[in-house]
Amino acid sequence: MTRIEAKYLTKVYKNGAYGLKNCSFSVNGGEFLVILGASGSGKSTLLKVLAGTEGLSSGELYFDGILSENIPVSKRGISMVFQEYVLYPHMTVFDNLATPLRQAGENEKNIYDRVMDALRIFGLEITADVKPKNLSGGEQQRVALAKALLKKSKIVLLDEPMSNVDEKSRAEYCTILKKMKQMLPDSTFIYVTHNVREALFLADRIAVMRDGAVLQLAPTELLLKYPLHTEVNEILGGIGNSPSLSMTEIRLEGRLVDNRLELSGQTIELDEEYMSRLLRHPNRVDVIIEVDRLSKVPLSDSFPLVLEVTQNNGDHLLMKTDGREFVYGKKTNLHQGEKIRLYYKIRDLIICEGEDRLTCHYPLHNRVKIRRLDSRGDRVEILGKRVKLGRELREGVNYLDVSEPSFSLSYVRSRYSLPVAGCLDEEFINGKKLSHIAIKGTDTYLSVMSSEDVSCFGKKRVWLNIYPGGILN
Amino acid sequence: MRKKGLVERIVMREPASEDFSQSKLPENRRKLFSYMLKNKFSKIYINHLLTSLFFLPLIIWGVLTLSLSDWIFSLDPREGITHFVEYWFTVYVTAIPMWALAFFGLSGGLNVIRKLAWSDPVIIKTDFLAGIKSSGRQMALVGLLWGVAYAIMRYAFDWLGFYYQVFDSSYSVIFGSFICIFLTVILFGLTVYMACMSCQYNVTFLQLAVGAFKLYFSDFFLANGVILASLAPLFVLTLLGYAVTTLIAYLLLVFILIGIMIIPMFLVCQHSFDRVINIKDYPDYYGRGLSYGRYVTEADDSSERKFTENGEAVSDAASNSQVENDFERVSDDENRS
Numbered sequence A: 001m002t003r004i005e006a007k008y009l010t011k012v013y014k015n016g017a018y019g020l021k022n023c024s025f026s027v028n029g030g031e032f033l034v035i036l037g038a039s040g041s042g043k044s045t046l047l048k049v050l051a052g053t054e055g056l057s058s059g060e061l062y063f064d065g066i067l068s069e070n071i072p073v074s075k076r077g078i079s080m081v082f083q084e085y086v087l088y089p090h091m092t093v094f095d096n097l098a099t100p101l102r103q104a105g106e107n108e109k110n111i112y113d114r115v116m117d118a119l120r121i122f123g124l125e126i127t128a129d130v131k132p133k134n135l136s137g138g139e140q141q142r143v144a145l146a147k148a149l150l151k152k153s154k155i156v157l158l159d160e161p162m163s164n165v166d167e168k169s170r171a172e173y174c175t176i177l178k179k180m181k182q183m184l185p186d187s188t189f190i191y192v193t194h195n196v197r198e199a200l201f202l203a204d205r206i207a208v209m210r211d212g213a214v215l216q217l218a219p220t221e222l223l224l225k226y227p228l229h230t231e232v233n234e235i236l237g238g239i240g241n242s243p244s245l246s247m248t249e250i251r252l253e254g255r256l257v258d259n260r261l262e263l264s265g266q267t268i269e270l271d272e273e274y275m276s277r278l279l280r281h282p283n284r285v286d287v288i289i290e291v292d293r294l295s296k297v298p299l300s301d302s303f304p305l306v307l308e309v310t311q312n313n314g315d316h317l318l319m320k321t322d323g324r325e326f327v328y329g330k331k332t333n334l335h336q337g338e339k340i341r342l343y344y345k346i347r348d349l350i351i352c353e354g355e356d357r358l359t360c361h362y363p364l365h366n367r368v369k370i371r372r373l374d375s376r377g378d379r380v381e382i383l384g385k386r387v388k389l390g391r392e393l394r395e396g397v398n399y400l401d402v403s404e405p406s407f408s409l410s411y412v413r414s415r416y417s418l419p420v421a422g423c424l425d426e427e428f429i430n431g432k433k434l435s436h437i438a439i440k441g442t443d444t445y446l447s448v449m450s451s452e453d454v455s456c457f458g459k460k461r462v463w464l465n466i467y468p469g470g471i472l473n
Numbered sequence B: 001m002r003k004k005g006l007v008e009r010i011v012m013r014e015p016a017s018e019d020f021s022q023s024k025l026p027e028n029r030r031k032l033f034s035y036m037l038k039n040k041f042s043k044i045y046i047n048h049l050l051t052s053l054f055f056l057p058l059i060i061w062g063v064l065t066l067s068l069s070d071w072i073f074s075l076d077p078r079e080g081i082t083h084f085v086e087y088w089f090t091v092y093v094t095a096i097p098m099w100a101l102a103f104f105g106l107s108g109g110l111n112v113i114r115k116l117a118w119s120d121p122v123i124i125k126t127d128f129l130a131g132i133k134s135s136g137r138q139m140a141l142v143g144l145l146w147g148v149a150y151a152i153m154r155y156a157f158d159w160l161g162f163y164y165q166v167f168d169s170s171y172s173v174i175f176g177s178f179i180c181i182f183l184t185v186i187l188f189g190l191t192v193y194m195a196c197m198s199c200q201y202n203v204t205f206l207q208l209a210v211g212a213f214k215l216y217f218s219d220f221f222l223a224n225g226v227i228l229a230s231l232a233p234l235f236v237l238t239l240l241g242y243a244v245t246t247l248i249a250y251l252l253l254v255f256i257l258i259g260i261m262i263i264p265m266f267l268v269c270q271h272s273f274d275r276v277i278n279i280k281d282y283p284d285y286y287g288r289g290l291s292y293g294r295y296v297t298e299a300d301d302s303s304e305r306k307f308t309e310n311g312e313a314v315s316d317a318a319s320n321s322q323v324e325n326d327f328e329r330v331s332d333d334e335n336r337s
Helices: A043-051 A093-103 A108-121 A137-151 A167-183 A196-202 A220-225 A230-235 A468-472 B006-012 B029-039 B041-064 B066-074 B077-093 B096-117 B124-166 B171-198 B205-218 B220-239 B243-281 B302-309 B332-336
Strands: A004-012 A018-027 A032-037 A058-063 A078-081 A155-159 A188-193 A205-210 A213-219 A249-257 A260-263 A266-269 A284-290 A302-312 A317-321 A324-328 A339-345 A349-353 A367-372 A379-382 A385-388 A399-401 A407-410 A417-429 A432-439 A446-450 A463-466 B328-330
Touching (some): A004 A043, A018 A043, A018 A058, A018 A213, A018 A417, A032 A196, A043 A078, A043 A155, A058 A417, A093 A108, A093 A137, A108 A137, A108 B124, A137 A167, A167 A196, A188 A196, A196 A220, A205 A220, A205 A230, A213 A220, A213 A230, A249 A324, A266 A302, A385 A468, A407 A446, B029 B041, B029 B096, B041 B066, B041 B124, B041 B243, B066 B077, B066 B243, B077 B124, B096 B124, B096 B171, B096 B243, B124 B171, B171 B205, B171 B220, B171 B243, B205 B220
Parallel strands (some): A032 A188, A032 A205, A078 A155, A155 A188
Antiparallel strands (some): A004 A058, A205 A213, A249 A284, A260 A266, A284 A349, A302 A317, A302 A339, A317 A324, A367 A379, A367 A399, A379 A385, A407 A463, A417 A463, A432 A446
């Protein structure tokens, strides 16, 4: 069973448009996940990224804990069924199915038996010696499914396979797909659609996408009962409840003093790495822990959280901690009033101030050194660039924050500009964008806040502009 | 939905408006022949190449002995008749084992054609070898008998030719020659039926001979018409009498004709089999590959079992259905402390 974990996936196209924006989620091995969303929400892009046919601009994708970059696309064991028909037009249905098996070195007798068995399952045995052009859209899609079944792929990706199929065949197709999932219990299925009925019929869990990010990922029934946002309910066609309780995160109040975080009656010492990821250090903070991240087993660097069961609804629990109620999507025999202990890690905490997220994905490198070039101090060198300030720089100022108004990212070059050589990641925080960029000649990346319009992943060249006026102020 | 590009539209075309069903298969065997040529030509051609490999010794022998034939028929008939037995033995008797070899290979070729005609999926190499394995020996025997029969007929025909020129130029000799041609046609027709039966039914050689005889005569005119029409290109080229045209006929045989010629012969045999045997004794074979035929489906669900054997069978509700109970429970006292 292949578990997929996606962390902050970002895909920017050459024209600067975002396909994915910091998209994070995980798929359990052997589950049927349906990705639901409107057109342009990034569903297909996400699927192509998983298949390896589209590269990522940033982010990390893991298959069974192994970074995708370390697994060649051909070794990922992925089958993909597209909305377009992708059968070889010059081959018969039989040969279309047999070709991958031949390439895998299987003997012809086995190939014949397996292909005919698969065709029988999909009700296509009569088409074995027919070329795809003679088949209907639904049949061509069934052949594509049969191909995936034969390969016994670890991951089956389906990109709106029923968009070209008539309404009558859709129900039949869904049933076949469900049957196929039962035949491949170890395979992970990811199915992209904008059709809610298909999603509800097929899914173990549904991920709702909007603007290139996953809004909510939850088991089907729970998604209907506890949609996180009104948008989720809108995408579900209004058949779900109104948002009430969160089922993806626990929000707790905390106090931050230096590097110590007081949370749920215990003091957690935040390590240097975590502290370097904080944008600001206010005293009163909100701490978010994603429910999926909670573990039943204590690990060396984890902290306990005591939770009280307020209701057991059979397929999920309502739980409470620090007076905050949330949904826990597990089937258990726990009774109302029982208390359990779950564990979280420091790195799973997201610190916020009100609605503003303060925890970044990567440590911030937002200070640069200033080298004075003359005794008067009106000529300085910043990131290897000589800058004439026009006025003397205050004594004792040796470092500068890489932020507006001294620095900005822009497509337009100014008098003092440095080209952006690469981009590690772009984070979307509170309506702004934090770009972790590389500048030639520097040892590490720089974290720069900029407007959302400028994309460092696009085809256009981006400049880090330095404004002497901003430095002097 | 994404708009298709020009190349994509030409290559893939629009899918059919309705599902493929048996009613879309050809209605009769004449249409089936053109359907096969149109849709399965590449497989037919590969099958031809494999089959013609076994015919190659015979064809090469035919080309090599062309000069011998030219020589003997260019001699004065009185001199020619003295070399006749020697010529006949060299050209026709020596070719008998080569006929056996050719028919041995033909068993594979016919098996592939049978599956193509029945709209069964074909793996050429596997099906060709399967054909040889199942009926190769019987077919080699059929080939051997045909080689003997053909040698005898050629002996009679050529000898009558010399006899006519040297001793007696009466009509009775010409009539004798026609009898020889007629017998050759009948023997060839019987051989074709035996070959096609051999690749389809599991019968003894005696049953094969008797069955072929009955079936061939049950469709005598149609069978001969189709068989002679299939051979027509060869007849035309060889009857022209030039060495070049004969050579072209041999080349055509090697490069294309064998694989194509056997299809109408096979189809006419199928017609007879359907009419006489299949309709009663082999209903599964009746009209196979045609719109009115019965399409055989193996109703057992062994395939599903095969697939599920590899993993645990799961119910409709998937991985989430497991009840988790291994939580670390906290007592009130512990919590207070």
